[in-house]
Amino acid sequence: MPHLRFRGVEQSRLKEISKGLVDELSELLESGRDHFTLECIESAFVFDGANVKPEPMIEVLWFPRPQDTQDKFANIVTQALKQAGETQEIAVFFVTxxxxxxxxEGQHY
Structure with a gap:
């Protein structure tokens, strides 16, 4: 945990940034790298009867953390995508x- 779901991001771009992204996020959360899951969800986006190129949307599922940590996390994800060449607006939203x-394994946290 956390689990990041990427929509509107090409799998090749996610692969390109995955190592550095997890390195930065694990440092921020002081958590092992193996606690992170990155999922690339391939989906079609439609507007006015036509397929459109989506703006990247990243859904983060995680346990409660302070607002400052959440702000830093969102910024790290956004900057990683921008540095990889993403030019569209990037939305990051959190599901606590x-x-x-x-x-x-049958046991709650």
Whole structure:
């Protein structure tokens, strides 16, 4: 944990930034690299009856953390994509999970 879901991001771009991104995020959260999951969701975006190139949207599922940490996390993700050549607006949004409702191997956190 955390789990990052990327939409509107090409898998090749995500692969390009994945190592450095996880390095920075694990340092910020003082968490092991193996606690991160990056998922690239291929989907079609449609507007006015036509397929359109989507703006990148990154959904972050994680346990509660301070606002300052969340702000830094969002900035790291945004800057990684921009440095990899993304020119569109990038949306990062957080879904806060309740530890007692998250189970790993049958045990909640």
């Amino acid at each position: 999970l309740t530890p007692s409702a998250y189970y790993d």
